[in-house]
Amino acid sequence: MSGSTTSGADARHRVVIIGSGFGGLFGAKALKRSDVDVTMVAKTTHHLFQPLLYQVATGILSEGEIAPPTREILSGQKNARVLLGEVTEIDLENRLVFSHVLRRQTVTEYDTLLVAAGASQSYFGNDHFAEFAPGMKSIDDALELRGRIFGAFELAELGAQRGEDIDHLLTFVVVGAGPTGVEMAGQIAELAHRTLKRDFHYINTRHARVILADAADQVLPPFGERLGASSKKELEKLGVEVMLGAMVTGVDERGLEVKYRNGRTERIEAVTKMWAAGVQANPLGRTLSEQTGAPLDRAGRIRVNSDLTLPGHPEVFVVGDMISLDNLPGVAQVAIQGAKYAAKEIDHRLADKPPQEPFHYFDKGSMAIISRFRAVAMVGKLRLTGVIAWLMWLAVHLVYITGFKNRVTAVLHWFVSFLGRGRSERTSTEQQIFARNALAKLDRGAADLVSDPSGEAHMDAEESRRVELEEKAREEARLTDRGERGVPVEQRAG
Numbered sequence: 001m002s003g004s005t006t007s008g009a010d011a012r013h014r015v016v017i018i019g020s021g022f023g024g025l026f027g028a029k030a031l032k033r034s035d036v037d038v039t040m041v042a043k044t045t046h047h048l049f050q051p052l053l054y055q056v057a058t059g060i061l062s063e064g065e066i067a068p069p070t071r072e073i074l075s076g077q078k079n080a081r082v083l084l085g086e087v088t089e090i091d092l093e094n095r096l097v098f099s100h101v102l103r104r105q106t107v108t109e110y111d112t113l114l115v116a117a118g119a120s121q122s123y124f125g126n127d128h129f130a131e132f133a134p135g136m137k138s139i140d141d142a143l144e145l146r147g148r149i150f151g152a153f154e155l156a157e158l159g160a161q162r163g164e165d166i167d168h169l170l171t172f173v174v175v176g177a178g179p180t181g182v183e184m185a186g187q188i189a190e191l192a193h194r195t196l197k198r199d200f201h202y203i204n205t206r207h208a209r210v211i212l213a214d215a216a217d218q219v220l221p222p223f224g225e226r227l228g229a230s231s232k233k234e235l236e237k238l239g240v241e242v243m244l245g246a247m248v249t250g251v252d253e254r255g256l257e258v259k260y261r262n263g264r265t266e267r268i269e270a271v272t273k274m275w276a277a278g279v280q281a282n283p284l285g286r287t288l289s290e291q292t293g294a295p296l297d298r299a300g301r302i303r304v305n306s307d308l309t310l311p312g313h314p315e316v317f318v319v320g321d322m323i324s325l326d327n328l329p330g331v332a333q334v335a336i337q338g339a340k341y342a343a344k345e346i347d348h349r350l351a352d353k354p355p356q357e358p359f360h361y362f363d364k365g366s367m368a369i370i371s372r373f374r375a376v377a378m379v380g381k382l383r384l385t386g387v388i389a390w391l392m393w394l395a396v397h398l399v400y401i402t403g404f405k406n407r408v409t410a411v412l413h414w415f416v417s418f419l420g421r422g423r424s425e426r427t428s429t430e431q432q433i434f435a436r437n438a439l440a441k442l443d444r445g446a447a448d449l450v451s452d453p454s455g456e457a458h459m460d461a462e463e464s465r466r467v468e469l470e471e472k473a474r475e476e477a478r479l480t481d482r483g484e485r486g487v488p489v490e491q492r493a494g
């Protein structure tokens with residue numbers, strides 16, 4: 001076990017940040033000039049730009065373009081260090097954060113804690129759906145979906161060549177008609193109807209069915225009725241079948257079942273399914289709730305004070321997708337603005353300045369892309385659709401992609417995909433498609449595949465390897481000294 005320990009009168013104030021997403025990264029950066037030591041503990045080595053995950057899944061962008069290494073981003077920030085590890089426990093009384101990676105535990109002490117661990121997919125109590133319908137929350141999810149989507153076309157080509165039924169392979173179902181679901185359905189439709197149409201011999205990819213299913217009766221509810229209706233029309237023009245009022249009640253390897261409001265059920269044969277229907281705040285919220293009494297809402301978000309701290313713990317800030325405060329939406333700006341507010345409050349306290357006013361979210365607007373040249377946007381009272389909204393989407397995403405190089409390469413990829421037909425990031429491997437479910441079959445996931453870092457097993461293996469190597473060397477020397485190399489056994493002396 002290792003831990004960071006800074007103590008004594010001259011020790012600098014220690015800020016520990018959990019998560020390297022929008023809240024975590026922007027919080028760390030906002031503390032660049034502060035008189036503090038920042039330690040960011042995150043379970044991935046990258047900062048993920050989640051809004052563009054669907055472009056990785058559909059072959060437009062590479063994973064590196066939307067997930068630059070956090071260590072590199074913060075390399076110029078002298079007061080920040082990065083620790084890899086999944087936080088499993090937070091001890092508020094003793095101000096300790098426990099994290100693990102491949103059986104290695106790290107304990108990190110803090111004076112102020114900023115929790116920005118985000119949210120994960122919610123299957124509304126049907127977690128077994130996940131095996132066949134991955135969500136869209138991580139690079140692993142996007143690469144798995146990429147493999148499944150392009151793989152389905154390949155299997156359909158093989159099946160068609162053999163004269164088999166391939167409808168289930170050429171049917172793609174996206175569950176959830178929020179921004180992620182709409183973007184994903186639009187892109188799969190573009191792939192099938194435009195990008196891939198000349199690449200296969202035995203199948204006509206334009207015959208692929210792309211279905212967007214949602215239990216609610218509106219597309220893009222957060223964008224209001226008018227933009228929702230126009231998005232639905234745009235999707236239908238692209239060839240997406242929009243099934244509303246259709247609740248998914250079962251998912252298996254070969255397809256899924258939906259139940260309509262009138263009680264009618266329908267089975268859809270579809271090998272490729274994607275889940276974009278709900279979110280559940282990070283389970284660390286429960287640990288924090290149990291220790292502070294702050295309530296959790298139905299999505300597991302923790303109720304924070306108006307200054308984003310926890311009751312009785314002014315040294316603990318929680319920001320982003322984990323919080324429940326004034327019905328704030330789960331969007332990047334809530335996390336970014338919350339993290340900047342927390343950083344400023346830390347500065348105020350260190351300078352003995354009075355506290356800030358309560359946190360106030362400034363809504364800069366929302367947008368969702370439907371297809372190339374088509375998007376919807378909401379900025380204040382303004383409602384935009386079509387090319388103008390799409391250009392706005394382009395500009396905003398360019399500003400927020402991290403790193404100059406990533407911005408340049410993203411623009412090049414967009415040129416190739418939107419003006420041309422190409423998708424240069426179609427590579428997928430068997431591991432990407434099957435690794436998630438294979439790891440889930442192990443008790444402790446990847447940790448079951450590594451040796452114990454305490455070293456006992458390692459020492460045993462080392463010792464037996466040494467004995468083996470010494471024996472081998474003795475045998476080699478004996479063969480040479482006795483001139484037995486190349487001599488048949490029966491002709492050897494003795």
Ligand SMILES: Cc1cc2nc3c(=O)[nH]c(=O)nc-3n(C[C@H](O)[C@H](O)[C@H](O)COP(=O)(O)OP(=O)(O)OC[C@H]3O[C@@H](n4cnc5c(N)ncnc54)[C@H](O)[C@@H]3O)c2cc1C
Pocket residue numbers: 018019020021022023024041042043044046047048050051052053054085086087088116117118119136137179180282284319320321322330331332333335367
């Ligand atoms: C597919 C998709 C599309 C989206 N599109 C948009 C959009 O267009 N516009 C918009 O504004 N918002 C969008 N969002 C929402 C936006 O990405 C989130 O609101 C935002 O990322 C929240 O920031 P956060 O810091 O709270 O969490 P995240 O950015 O999710 O960061 C959480 C971090 O915590 C880490 N972590 C999690 N658990 C642990 C643990 N136990 N220990 C250590 N580290 C941990 C994660 O690895 C990650 O680094 C989208 C989200 C998704 C999934």
